Amino acid sequence: MSDPIPMVDYLVLGSDPHLVANECGSCGARFFDRRNACASCGAVGSFAQVDIPTTGEVRAFTIVKSWTGGDDYVPAVVDCGGTSVRGQIVNTPPDPEHVSLGMKVRLTTYSIGADSTGTEAITYGFEPV
Amino acid sequence: MANDDIWILGINMTKFGKHPTLDVVDLAADAALAALADGGVTIQDMGVLAAGNLMGAAAGLGQQLQKQIGQTGIPVYNVANACATGATALRTVIMAVKSGECDMGLAVGVEKLSGAGMLGAGFGAAKSEEWTRSGRHGTVSGFEGKLGTDMMPGVFAQVGMEYLHAHPYDGAEFELFARISQKNHFNSTMNPLAAITKDMSVEQIMNEPMIAYPNTRAMCSANSDGAAAAVVVSGAKLRTLSTEQQRRAVKVSASVLTSDPYQEACQILPDVNTLTRRAAIQAYEAAGIGPDDLDLVELHDCFATAELVHYDNLMLCPEGDAVAWFEAGNAHRDGSTPVNVSGGLESKGHPIAATGIANIWEICHHLRGEAGARQIPDAKVGLAHVIGLGSACGVHIMERSGL
Numbered sequence: 001m002s003d004p005i006p007m008v009d010y011l012v013l014g015s016d017p018h019l020v021a022n023e024c025g026s027c028g029a030r031f032f033d034r035r036n037a038c039a040s041c042g043a044v045g046s047f048a049q050v051d052i053p054t055t056g057e058v059r060a061f062t063i064v065k066s067w068t069g070g071d072d073y074v075p076a077v078v079d080c081g082g083t084s085v086r087g088q089i090v091n092t093p094p095d096p097e098h099v100s101l102g103m104k105v106r107l108t109t110y111s112i113g114a115d116s117t118g119t120e121a122i123t124y125g126f127e128p129v
Numbered sequence: 130m131a132n133d134d135i136w137i138l139g140i141n142m143t144k145f146g147k148h149p150t151l152d153v154v155d156l157a158a159d160a161a162l163a164a165l166a167d168g169g170v171t172i173q174d175m176g177v178l179a180a181g182n183l184m185g186a187a188a189g190l191g192q193q194l195q196k197q198i199g200q201t202g203i204p205v206y207n208v209a210n211a212c213a214t215g216a217t218a219l220r221t222v223i224m225a226v227k228s229g230e231c232d233m234g235l236a237v238g239v240e241k242l243s244g245a246g247m248l249g250a251g252f253g254a255a256k257s258e259e260w261t262r263s264g265r266h267g268t269v270s271g272f273e274g275k276l277g278t279d280m281m282p283g284v285f286a287q288v289g290m291e292y293l294h295a296h297p298y299d300g301a302e303f304e305l306f307a308r309i310s311q312k313n314h315f316n317s318t319m320n321p322l323a324a325i326t327k328d329m330s331v332e333q334i335m336n337e338p339m340i341a342y343p344n345t346r347a348m349c350s351a352n353s354d355g356a357a358a359a360v361v362v363s364g365a366k367l368r369t370l371s372t373e374q375q376r377r378a379v380k381v382s383a384s385v386l387t388s389d390p391y392q393e394a395c396q397i398l399p400d401v402n403t404l405t406r407r408a409a410i411q412a413y414e415a416a417g418i419g420p421d422d423l424d425l426v427e428l429h430d431c432f433a434t435a436e437l438v439h440y441d442n443l444m445l446c447p448e449g450d451a452v453a454w455f456e457a458g459n460a461h462r463d464g465s466t467p468v469n470v471s472g473g474l475e476s477k478g479h480p481i482a483a484t485g486i487a488n489i490w491e492i493c494h495h496l497r498g499e500a501g502a503r504q505i506p507d508a509k510v511g512l513a514h515v516i517g518l519g520s521a522c523g524v525h526i527m528e529r530s531g532l
Contacts, residue, residue, distance in 0.1 A: 005260055007275065009267030031396060033265035040391040059294050060398060062286035063342035064278050067247075075277035077287060077398045084394035086277045096303070096342060101294040112275055116258040121269045123276060 007112060007123040009034075017109045017124065018054050019085060022047040030083050054107040055129065056080035061101070063094050074099055078126050090125035104129040130530075134364030135223050135381040137527070138233070138374065139168020142487040145355035145478035146324040147243045153182050153356075157190060157239040158197045160356035160483075164235065168360040169374050172199035175360070176231020179206040179221035181214035181238045181482035194237060203231075211517025212431065214238055215357060215485025216386065220523060222361045223384045232366035238487075239356035240480035246352070247340070249281045249518075282349050282432060283341035284518070287398050289434025290343070292441070296449045303343040305452065307334040310348040310433040310475055312461055317472025319503035324353040324478030348433035353478030357486035376532040379493045382416035382510075383526040389519075399518050401435065405442035408524040412512070413444075416526040420444045423466055423526075424508040425495055427488035429516045430473040436460075440468070443514060443524075462505070470495075470503050485523055488513040496529035 006013050010020050010032045021030040024038040025046030037044045061076035074089040076099075090108065092098045105126035114120045130136070141163035143156055151159070157180065165171055180191035191205035204225075210217040215238030222234035260269040273279060293302055311331045317323040329347055337345035362370075367378055387408040392400045413419055420443065428443060430436035437455065440446050445466050446454030454460070460468040471477045471491040474484065492511035494500045509529050516522045 005269065007269055009262070029391065029393070033396070034267070039396070060287040060291035062278065062283040062290065062344075063339075064274070064280065064283045065339045065341065066274070068274075070274065073274050073278075075283055075287065077291065077394065082393075084397040086397045088275070088277060101290060101297075112270060115260045119260060121260050123270075 002117065002119045004111070004120040004122045007121050011122070011124050013109065013122055017107065019052040019107070019124065020049050021052055021083060023050045052083050052085060053081035056085065056105055056126065058089065058099070058101060058103040058105060059084065061089060061099055063096065063099070076126065078105060088125045089127070091127035130364040130367055132363065132365040133227065135227060135384065136362050136364060136367050136378040137359050137381060137489065137493055138170065138362040138367065138378050139164045139166070139360040140358070140490045140493050141167055142322060142357040142483065142490045143355050144322045145353045145480060148241070148354040151354070153185060153190065153239045153241050154193050154197055156241070156354060156356035157182070157194045157237050157358070160239065160358035161194060161198055161235060161237050164358035164360050169371070170233065170360060172201060174233050175201065175203060175235045177204050177222055177225040177234035179208055179218040179234070179236045181208045181218045182240060183209055183211065183214050183481045184240060184242070190237070190239065210521045211519050212429065212481050213386070213485055213515045213517035213521035213523045214482035215487070216515045216523025216525065217485065217521065219359055219361070219486055219489065219525070220384050220386050223381060226361050226363050232363045234361050235358060236361065236486060237356065237358040238482035238485060240482045241354045242352040242480050243354050244352070247280045247282060249279045249284065278341070280341065282344045284399060285432035285435045286341045286344050288401055289432070289437055291398065292438045292451065296452070298452050303335060304331060306343045306348060306433040306437065307331045309436050309455060310334050313430060313469050313473035313475045314347065316462060316470050316503065317476030320472050320477060323472045323476050324351045325476045326472070344432050344434055348475060350431045350474035350479035351476065353480050355478060355480035355483045355487065357483040357490055359486050359489060372532070376530055377497050378530050379496050380528045380530060381525060382418060382528050383412035383524065385411045385415065385524045387522045399520055401516050401520060402438060402442050404520055404522045405439060405514065405516060406444070408522045409443045412524040412526050418510055418526055420466070422510050423512050425467045425470055425492065425505045425511045426514070427469055427471060427491050427511070428514040430469055430475055431479060433475060436468070436473070439514060443512065467505055470505060485515040488515060489525055489527065492527045496527060
């Protein structure tokens with residue numbers, strides 16, 4: 001069995017799981033996807049990888065009613081020290097009594113399953129602090 | 130009417146709802162022929178055609194439509210711009226007429242969406258035997274339910290919630306959005322062309338099946354079939370037409386299309402605010418009209434959570450004050466700036482490419498004094514707004530002819 005792999009390129013696993021972003025060397029805008037150039041200033045080819053803080057504050061959320069038979073889930077926008085991150089609120093019941101705007105959260109990781117070789121894929125979420 | 134003014138000469142929308150026996154070309158033809166008849170002109174008079182059908186964008190609706198209503202050899206622009214497709218088609222014709230290439234043109238938008246379910250889901254391909262990275266995030270699985278949502282009800286739920294975080298609200302957020310929805314469902318009872326015309330109480334709306342908190346089913350736009358079409362004419366040409374045509378023509382005082390300028394977080398959650406505000410500012414400036422002058426507004430309430438933020442983006446209220454502005458009754462039929470008197474997308478329906486022309490039809494209907502039971506008395510000026518994710522925003526300001 002091989003080591004687990006992250007669900008997305010911008011999640012770094014290991015003893016200190018965290019997210020990384022591509023930061024524009026010209027204007028500082030941060031992106032989580034593969035870049036051709038900077039959408040903010042148009043600069044080309046000067047991106048540096050930067051670590052994103054693992055704690056933050058919920059700036060927006062919704063609770064999606066599952067229609068595939070699974071659990072309801074809580075997509076959210078989390079402000080991690082000035083960088084907005086997309087993710088889900090986990091490890092708390094998916095209802096408005098347990099999730100609120102401004103709530104303090106921290107990054108956590110969990111498995112979304114294993115493939116035929118037994119390799120697990122790991123995603124991230126945010127849990128209440 | 131100045132030579133280079135732009136006017137709507139004829140306009141029509143089909144009933145929105147289920148049309149099981151009509152295909153997109155039938156619906157588009159119905160709206161197009163009715164818009165031409167409304168304007169007292171024919172397809173032979175048109176110098177340009179712009180057509181949109183988002184779900185069939187590759188099929189070339191414009192030429193398909195010509196093959197039914199008239200192959201006159203004019204230039205056709207098939208346009209696709211998400212939920213702003215209809216407004217984009219209209220604006221394409223307006224630009225052609227304004228450029229002087231022709232003096233009359235036809236814009237058409239149509240969609241068949243009955244039973245389409247939730248749009249935007251990205252569950253990804255079926256799980257392969259081995260994890261394989263794909264896409265610009267190198268993901269091994271679809272994002273949906275694992276890293277947030279791309280389904281529209283949840284995306285726009287977050288848009289509304291984000292507003293309440295930026296401008297903290299002490300009341301019950303769920304009920305607030307349900308009250309916005311209640312206003313629109315009540316309005317729909319006076320609109321015979323709306324897909325759903327059922328008055329619903331706030332409690333009924335809150336007790337509907339939850340889709341994406343705080344949006345219940347009644348707070349989501351209704352997927353439906355429908356088409357809308359408009360005939361655009363230059364001021365110079367309009368002066369040569371009959372007094373009756375001139376009387377019923379509606380002036381397009383501003384036609385603006387924007388895309389979203391970069392903002393921190395705009396690639397995390399679509400920013401529907403900045404491009405709407407920019408479009409509104411440009412439109413008010415072009416028209417020489419301010420938000421206080423508007424007699425009615427049709428704005429893009431694809432979800433109840435979206436309507437709230439656009440009160441602010443369109444500057445109908447002081448910045449940050451959308452909740453208080455709504456709670457004071459300003460957006461209601463009898464308020465200072467009635468919003469979505471058609472019933473809005475939550476009840477009128479949202480056949481995507483038709484929406485951005487149908488909202489213009491609603492405004493024209495009132496400015497011509499032809500809106501029947503839901504007529505806003507003595508309406509002189511109206512604004513229509515649409516937004517498509519990705520994003521594109523269309524804002525049009527219309528004025529009655531005054532003849």
